[in-house]
Amino acid sequence: MTLIFDQVALGYRHGEPVLADLSFEASRGLYLLTGPNGVGKSTLLKAAASLLRPLAGAIRWRGRSIWADPVAFRWELGYVPQDPLDLPGQSARDWLLYLAALKGIRHLSRRSRVDQLMAELQLADEFVAQYSTGMKQRLALAAALLNDPELLILDEPTTALDLEEKRQLRARLSELAADRLILCATHVPEELDSLADGHLYLTTHGVIDRGDPLRRGPEDLPRSS
């Protein structure tokens, strides 16, 4: 269960890489991705989630390029985007049921799985437009967890959460990180630092693997701008 970035270059147009020469390796546990604002953390996560093809290099999951069979890779993937969900005229439950079908959850299990996650994440059965930003963020997490993924990618998951929601997210991430890989971008690493098994710091020149935060001195902690 290892995700490898091997000299990856990323960009939205050919010939214009936003990020180049990205190399790192992450296995089971929670890995925090930090770095200055606008450096490309979301771009890196999109590439890891197979939403963006690399311009060069390879992204491997379980030793195989994720683009060799992207559909097979996505069976093991859960992704929480940075932006809040914009779903006009749709109820949270209907949207989760739809995604549960897309994720291949059997008919008999679908409703119970959706109900279970809605209860665990305290999501009301309402139209998404009526949700607060924090609830939308929890809805995105519920969607990502539907298929109980082996690789969970979270883009700034704490941004819109209040203190109690952050506490609950920490508890859940701690539980989830025990048997899967979680790659989580954050501009406030202190919030999740004590849970992290690894720490990746992104610069315009590539990724610096800061290793296990528990083994670092405070002066080594990367600071986001």
Place this chain on the structure above:
Amino acid sequence: MSSQRTRIAHEMATEIDEEMTEESLDLLLTKLDLWQTPAPSIESTAAVIERLRPLVPAPKPERFRVTGLSREPLFTFLTSLLLQARLLGRVWWIGTALALPVGYLLALSLEGTGISPAIIAPPVVILGLLWALVPMRGAALQVELTSPVNPAQVLLGRLLVSTGTHLVLGGLLWLLLGAPGALLLPWTAALFLFSGLTLLLTLYAGTLTALAVAAGIWGTQFVGVGREFSLFAAPWADRPAVQLIALGVGLGLIAWSIGRAPLHRLLGREG
């Protein structure tokens, strides 16, 4: 004297602070032999279990993926198709159910005016498709595209629900109202032509641009009806061959869009 007897005699001597007689000791040993351990009460058993519970490791819950997932692509596609119909919501269904009969009656009223009845189809198609495709953007689209489906399946599902509904309702109206057969081909041709155009534009330029361009093309043609520059008023517009070509072009645009399905273009570019 057996070692057990000796030990009990010693314990009792310590307990009562004097030596027991052989007779008393025999009596005590006989009573001990006959003594039956009392059965524990339910309360005392529950108390013991409760005290032991923290010491027993909790069983790890079974991972959901083991039991709840099916990897049949056809199953996934068909199920998602059914649920997409629900996602469109009441407004879409009521709007479509009202717009189609109105459009159909308007088209009938154009018979014999020299204007192709197909001119009524595009606005219905454009609005219907955009309602279906607009939610396919931003964060929600990103989540859909990280599901184990081909992006073309997501796109095809939305298109099938929207265009399929128009076709079925149009067919029903044609049967119920007994309209002339000449209406069917131009309507269907316009339906597919504008479906293909809107879909292609949505993929390459975004939904709002698609709305503006498709509505602009139709608006220009609509305004041009009385000024002799509208294709819908051209003398050859009613020819079946022309309508079949339009139908073919529409189907071609749809096939091209689904085959290419560059849905990732609709994603944001934030850093």
